[in-house]
Amino acid sequence: MPITHGGTSIGAHSKHPERALMAYELIRQDEEVYKLINFGLEGVQYEIKDGKRVRPAAYDEAKDAFYTDFWGGRVDKFDVPSDADWSGIGDVYKKYDAIKKPFPYGKFVFDKTKVDVEMTSISQVIGEQLPAIIFGKTSDPEKAVLEFREKLKSxxxxxxxxxxxSQLDNYKKLVEG
Structure with missing residues (x-):
């Protein structure tokens, strides 16, 4: 995992950054608040049976549906697996753990200072050109992709x-010592 994986930040122009941090810490440190943010109201959106989250008998998708995507704030000790999770996933994780290798670039953080202007230009090209290509809205897809690549180069x-x-090469030299 990269060192920044799951990173959460507070906006630089936040009026009350200390309050935002307090709210974030409350969500991550208080089990009741964590479950409320991640699973909804117990008894309405979920119940816990045999150590798993299940839908209550009275659950009505039309009025009780609830979804969040708080992966960046995940706290394993508060997480409760869903009954919809595949029961064999633990075995897959064990097999993976036996063969996985450390990712040498996990602490690499790219410094875009030298190419900030180019990255802004690339972002603009992507915003202007890519949606039409992705959604099949070009009359000549091959030509559109070639033009997209040329504009990226430009x-x-x-x-x-x-x-x-260059930065990866330098990082690798530091890591390998």
């Missing part, structure tokens, strides 16, 4: 890739 794609590679 925006500085190669310079950005070279900078990323």
């Amino acid at each position: 925006a500085g794609y190669d310079k950005v890739m070279a900078e990323i590679q």
Whole structure:
């Protein structure tokens, strides 16, 4: 996992950053609040039976549906597996744990300072060109992809890739010592 995986931040222009941090910490440290944010109201959106989250008998999708995606704030000790989770996933994790290798770039954080202008240009090209390609809204997809690639190159794609590679190479030298 990258060091920034699951990272949560408070906006630089937040009027009350200390209050935002207090709210975030409450969600992560208080089991009742954590379950409310992640699972909804117990008895309405979920019940716990045999250590698993299940839908209550009176659950009505039309009025009781609830969904959040708080993966960045996940706290394993408060998490309750769902009855919809595949029961064999634990065996898969064990097999994976036996063969996995450490990811050497987990603590690498790209410094975009030298290519900030190019990254902004690339983002603009992507925003303008990619939706039409992805959603099949071009009359000539092959031509659209070629034009997209050319515009990325013109925006500085190669310079950005070279900078990323340079930083990765330097990071690798540091890690391998």
